[in-house]
Amino acid sequence: MQAEIIPPEAVAGALPQGCTNFKLRQLMRRVAQHYDTEMARCGLKTTQYSLLSHVLKLGPIRPGDLAAAMKMDASTLTRNLRPLVDAGWVTLEAGADARSRLVHITDAGRDKRAEAQRHWKAAQLALNDTLGAGRVNALHALVDDSLALLASAQEPGDDQ
Secondary structure, eight states: OOOOOOOGGGSTTSOOOSOHHHHHHHHHHHHHHHHHHHHGGGTOOHHHHHHHHHHHHHOSBOHHHHHHHTTOOHHHHHHHHHHHHHTTSEEEEEOSSTTOEEEEEOHHHHHHHHHHHHHHHHHHHHHHHHHOHHHHHHHHHHHHHHHHHHHHHSOTTOOO
16 A cells, blocks of 8 residues: 655645654665665676666766766775676776776676666666655655755855
């Protein structure tokens, strides 16, 4: 049984109760567990699936550019790339000059990403069924609007 969707205007006059950060982290942990459980069936973490997807879409790409596109720091990217390189799903190859490198997806990486995409889709459809498509769409819209408002409130020169 699905819970009733409460429209934002119904709570617009109420003051928020509790910590927004804590509530969002609770939701994110629960959603991440849902996706992680499904992705584990193909031997990937959700972060690895995301990385393979970005390399497939953007690659060959310099590690720094990939990190920027994924909104992560270079050391986190390097740490997350290592298991994918070790598995043979991506390679780090020489770039335009001796100091640069490019991240490439391999044929095995394309195959793994395609397999993982089927599991990601199963997780997404199950979440849609559990929460209801209307609630998921409303959540997406609220997140997108909130991100835009927070980005516009950011001071010039601040990093994200």
